[in-house]
Amino acid sequence: MLPQRRYELIMQILRAEGPVAVATLGARLGVSQATVRRDLTWLSEQGLLTRVRGGAAASTSLEPSFAAVATEAHEAKDAIGRRAAEMVEDGDVLLLDIGTTVHRLAAHLRGRQVTVMTANMAVYEELVPDPDIELILLGGVVRRNYHSLVGFLTSDAVRQLRADKLFMGTSGVRSDGTLMDTTMDEVPVRRAMIASADQAVLLADxxxxxGNGFATVCGPDALDVVVTDADEGTPALDALRENGVKVVLV
Structure with missing residues (x-):
């Protein structure tokens, strides 16, 4: 089992059951206790869990960190990111939103001749070693827990730019195709990105x-494409199609 998959399973178990012993985790995952201890050390360093005597417990932070969310549905997010990367053409100017699925897209852009504009610091860290990519980091207030830049400085910077394609995430998609967010500071940035792109592509597992969210980002009419692993027949997919959105299933 790959480490990333073990991280995902460990966090799922801890969130569902509370503190769990190393021996129990080893038996559940089918790996040695030494492997579990190494995994717990890494997850602890990312701020995802707290070590307790003989085991670990999930972090009690009110908002899940970027690293925590990245462990959820990792394989699906990577498949979505890989498929989205196939939509990119050399020479494209891209806006990359915050979010863990968009980060997986970035990993599949390495070596491409593209320009990437982003307020996603995880995307920046992923792409900054690649000399083939023209990388533009937008300004703003640092939202440390989610590795992103937000605020009016970010929104104003986006309004001065123009992109061929925007790849964006979401906290949830309602049955009528409305995109939601759980963080108020992200909403104006996402709206500015939609307005500044010729094509808006939603990446959503x-x-x-x-999903969840209490703040409306946009209606389905603001989107052009959705890339997802959601089941065919999901009501929101029907609503998106009815509004002219292309749905790409992976």
Whole structure:
């Protein structure tokens, strides 16, 4: 089992069951206790969990960190990111939103002749070693827990730019195709990105249907394409298609 998959399973178990012993995790995952301890050390360093006597417990932070969310549905997000990367053409100017699925897209852009504009610091860290990519980091207030830049400085910077394609994430998609967010500071940035792109592409794993969120980002009419692993027949997919959105299933 790959480490990333073990991280995902460990976090799922801890969130569902509370503190769990190393021996129990080893038995559940089918790996040695030494492997579990190494995994717990890495997850602890990312701020995802707290070590307790003989085991670990999930972090009690009110907002999940970027690293925590990255462990959820990792394989699905990577497949979505890989498929989205196939939509990119050399020479494209791209806006990359915050979010862990968009980060997986960035990993599949390495070596491409493109320009990437982003407020996603995880995307920046992923692409900054690649000399083939023209990388533009937008300004703003640092939202440390989610590795992103937000605020009016970010929105104003986006309004001065023009992109061929925007790849964006979401906290949830309602049954009528409305995109939602759980963080108020992200909403104006996402709206500015939609307005500044010729094509808006939503990357959303199945858990985002319906997902969560209390702040409306946009209606389905603001989107051009959705790339997802959601099941065919999901009501939101029908609503998106009815509004002229192309749905790409992976």
């Amino acid at each position: 199945a858990a985002k249907f319906p």
